[in-house]
Amino acid sequence: MTAGTATLSERERRAAVTPLRAVVDTLVIAERDLIALVRIPSTLFFSSVQPIMFVLLFRYVFGGAISVAIPGGYVNYLIPGIFVQAVVFGAVQTSIGLAEDLQKGLVERFRSLPMARSAVLAGRTVADLCRNVFVVLLITGVGYAVGFRVETSFGYYLGAVALLLAFAYAFSWAFAVIGLSAPNSETAQVMSFPVLFPLTFASSAFVPVQSMPGWLQGFATYQPVSQVVWAVRGLMVGGVSDVAGHTWASIAWTAGIVLVFGPLAVHRYRTRT
Template sequence: MTTTQARPSEPLIRPEIHQTSVARQSWIMVQRSMIHTKRMPEMLSDVTVQPIMFVLLFAYVFGASITNTGGGSYREFLLPGIMGQTIVFSAFVVATGITADLDKGIVDRFRSLPISRSSVLIGRSVASLMHSSIGIAVMAVTGLLIGWRIRDGFAHAILAFALILLFGFAMIWFGILVGSSLKSVEAVNGVMFTVLFPITFLANTFAPTGPMPAWLRAMAEWNPISSLVQALRELWGNGPQAAPSAQLPLHHPVLATVLWSVGLTLVIAPFALRAFAKRTQD
């Protein structure tokens, strides 16, 4: 009878861990989102098919009824409004993405890695802005085909697009707050539609505020989206300056948009970070 001698156990060799910066970790998270989009191109339908549909429907359906825009064509009046609405819905993208990652346990897997928690949020935020920027580009091309033009110079055009991204960054914090607070994608969809749709329509996005009742007009013109859209119209040369009877933000729309963006970020970001930390705590 022969006996087998147990072989001494070999020491476990662990792979070497290299420290990386938060910027590098965040970029990896952005790449992760981009890979998902590449593998599921239907995820781009909301920033490719839908923007074209919105532009064409509003331009040819609403445009046939709305003729008094204070100067210029309704199509040039329309494009800044739809772009403002699109960047507001960047909050929707990041909210559903974070909720899905939390619900599936993906964030818990990230926590087991030697990475910063903030890189998950930063990566989602940057990916969301990139996602929405595709929609802005698609709408710009569609607008050019139906007669929209940028008429006030290159520098003002770049400033307008920068304002879009700045306001989108503020809205992303709202998306992080909702996505971290709710526990299902269905709940996020319901809340975001209920909140964002009325806000984007109760503004100067698709129709002038002048004919509105006084109380409703005041609400619409103090809406941060109205400041953004008015700034885009003035910077692109797509509409006149605000009427003398308009509320204060519309008389200084660029400054108002910057202040709204910074203010919303300062107010919402702490609550969003607290909600995310609470969902991911040990």
């Protein structure tokens, strides 16, 4: 029969999911997600223009009112915070994108194809990682333009970037769970912000935690975003006490988030009907 240009046994060979195929499938999905990122003006705005606006806002509007003791002054305090805020905000795209794929029936199609089950989530998070590399380069450039300087060394800068990207990757999985739990992409977005705002603003990203009321300081000190901000700030510009402690705490949060939300996201993906 013409319909079977490929013989049935050849089809069986192609349908078998091998580890190599799982990687290829992941890259195919990641490529698709990256194309979408470039083509949708709002997501491009979200991941590039928005962090720049925050840089300008805090550097030139609020920054003068915030006093910090750090080499290079407030701009060196601010930019590491912007790095973390930008990648954390970017994770919302994961939840919106997955909710949209579910809503539009694309996940149905993927489930009927002989591809690796894991590729939809893995591809999405890999695409996020690529976007975050771009975001980090962009903010480094913008930061340098407004006076930010790495005061330590290039090696420490790279270490900080690696820590940042790992944390952002973990966060993508947390937001994947939100996307897979939301009935549609609008709700996914609405569900994301109550998580994002306290994490990024009640943190050490923009102002010293000591300036906050006592009841907030406990949360602001121990929550993951603050730990990563301190670690990144300490590694890039110094002036942070116990950088090693914050770095280990960041690694522990990163690992913890992946261990909890990774399996949860996979479970949600498998059981969502």
